Amino acid sequence: MAEPNHILVVDDSPTQLRQMQLVLEKEGYSVRSAADGKEAMEQIAIDLPMLVITDLQMPEMNGLELVAAVKASTPSLPVILTTSQGSEDIAASALRDGASSYVPKRDMALTLPPVVKQVLSLYEATRFIREVSKFAVESSITLVIGNDEMLVPKVIERLERPMVELDLFDEGERLQIAMALDEALVNAIVHGNLEVSSELRQTEDGKPYTDLIEKRKTESPYKDRRVKVHLHASCQQVKFVICDEGNGFDxxxxxxxxxxxxxxxxxxxxxxxxxxxxxxxxxxxCGNEITMLKRKQVDGASD
Amino acid sequence: MADELKFFSVKQIEGVPEITLGSADFVSRPIIVLAKEELTEYVDLQKPPKLVMNFKNVGHISSEFIAAMIDIQDHVVGHGGTLKLSHMSQTVQTPFQITNLAGRLFMIYETTPEAIDAF
Structure with missing residues (x-):
């Protein structure tokens, strides 16, 4: 398949479409257009663009629905939203749902080119990884971490990568897995390695709980303990084994x-x-190791 | 109380304070601890008889955050107030449902006006 080489702009206003086209063509980009989200999805299915720039308010399928549809069908395709004044809240929500960026319409000529350049350079930088990922059938990784809870979100982010590459779960499932991983990792650090009981959280507004966590992070044997995280993912399932060096629990x-x-x-x-x-x-x-398994849902399968 | 709120903003709607939590995902314990401190400080200072917490910016949460919410609820009730929650995504609402807290300890509404109407 040929590498995408055009930008798709989506807006129900012909004037806005023309304005965006002019701004982008001046920067040397090849541009195509669609009048709403539905038409955009039809075009994406026929000829994949390298970037979609869409208005929020449109008939048929609006910008938010288009972001969701693109993320479901072609997760790696970046989408930039153009917003009118006052719709920043909706744009922020779209960013959480997978949009790459948003540009206010009021100073489009000034702000659109640098944002497009930034989004495309990121897309280009990850193109090789995405292309090779298509051939991945299994992935394993083992991490050994200290008792720093601030590391947990980064660890989870790293563990999510093989699941994305293997196209194992949708975003909602990945969020649930992230929450389960967070619980398991924090359990391993706080209750496992540092041996701090959650019952303590109910004393004096939880201060003794947080104080003891901080104290034990600096004391032997607690501070020397590590958490080992192992992931093995295939095209059908992912398995996590999280093991701490504490005494375990019942x-x-x-x-x-x-x-x-x-x-x-x-x-x-x-x-x-x-x-x-x-x-x-x-x-x-012993109660110091948890194994968690999540299987890919097969269409039409039932328990 | 610190002049600048880090983890939430407050506005009055029909005389009821609406706390909108910031965009941080409440999964990291150190962040949850600081956010809880700020929230309980607000509640202890203002002693609101009615309070709505808006979750529209919250992406996902942890059991630690749920525990913090129980503490905050205790503070509100301790001052004779009532707390209601609004604008929760399904991702955020699910842990409250699984832990049997939705509808029992916490009243969750689609929107803030619905939460206010229910006082």
């Missing part, structure tokens, strides 16, 4: 956090979320 001893009597108690909720978001969860006998 999962059977946890109170049911959904019992009305325990609703306000600390503890147990993280594990409950992990079980809800993963297909299979296994603890080792």
């Amino acid at each position: 999962t059977a001893a946890l109170r049911d956090p959904t019992d009305p009597e325990n609703l306000e108690r600390a503890g147990g909720r993280g594990l409950l979320l992990i079980n809800a978001f993963m297909d299979e969860v296994i603890h080792n006998d």
Whole structure:
């Protein structure tokens, strides 16, 4: 398939379309246009552009719906939104849903070219990785981390990469996996390695809990312990094994956090979320290792 | 209380303060601890009889954040107030449902006007 070489601009206003076309053509880009999101999706299916620039308010399929449709069908295709004054909130929401950037319409001629250049250079930088990813059938990674919770989001981001490459889950499923991973990693650090109980969180507004976490991060043997994270992903499933170096805990001893009597108690909720978001969860006998499995949903399959 | 709020903004709607949480994802414990401090400080200072928390900017949360929300709710109730939550995405609402807190400890509404009407 030929490498995409044009930009698709989408707007129901012919004047705005023309203005965007002129700005982009002046910068040397090849430009095509569509009058709404539906027409844009039809064009994308026939001839993939390297970038989509879309208005928010349009008939048939608006800009937000177009972002969602593009992310579902062609996740690597960048989308820039153009916004009128006052729609910054919607644009921010679109960014969370996968749009690459947004440009206010009021100073389009000034701000559009640098944003397009920046988004395209990022797209170009990752093109090789995306092309090779198409051939990936399995991926494994093992990370060994210290007891720094600030690292957890970065670790999760790294673990998400093979799942994206193998096209395993949609964004909603990946968010749920991210939440389960967060719970498991924080459990391993705080309750496993640092041996700080969540019950302490209910004392004096949680200050003794946070103080003890900080104290033990500097004390032996706690500070020397590590968390080992292993991921193995195939085209059908992903498996995570997270192991800490603490003394382990008895999962059977946890109170049911959904019992009305325990609703306000600390503890147990993280594990409950992990079980809800993963297909299979296994603890080792000692209680310091958790194995979590998530399978790719096959269309038409039922449990 | 610090002059500048880091984790939320407040506006009055029909005389009810609406707290809109910032765009941070509340999964990191150190951030949750700081956000909780700021929120409880606001609640203890203002003692609002009615309070709505708007989640429109929150992408995802953790059980640690849920625990923080329970503490904040305790502070609101401790001052004789009522807390309602609004504009939660399904991703954020799911942990509240799984943990059986939605509809029991926390009342969650689609929009802030709906939450205000329900007081």
